[in-house]
Amino acid sequence: MAVSTCIKCSSHSFELALLRPIGESRKLTLVQCSQYGTPVGVLDPATGPHIEALKNQVAAIDERLNRIAKALQG
Incomplete structure (x- = not known):
């Protein structure tokens, strides 16, 4: 790096x-x-909250996808 x-x-x-x-x-x-x-x-300090909100949304989507994948495997 x-x-x-x-x-x-x-x-x-x-x-x-x-x-x-x-x-x-x-x-x-x-x-x-x-x-x-x-x-x-x-x-631009105004972008900080927007980035955090997007990170939270991505994490929530990832969690739902993991639940779906586990349900399909079981």
Whole structure:
């Protein structure tokens, strides 16, 4: 598996920081090098709850499929 590396200092440590872009009312989460603050990505905090909801739905579907598979085997 590849290891993420800062392009400025070759560090492998990253942190999240809140950022309000100029002219925007909401904040974004910036992924940055923990040593130099070099940005490597931006996350929209509003997507977090949506991703969690999707993960829960997938887990529920998986559980139902497992029950169906067991019923068909028995």
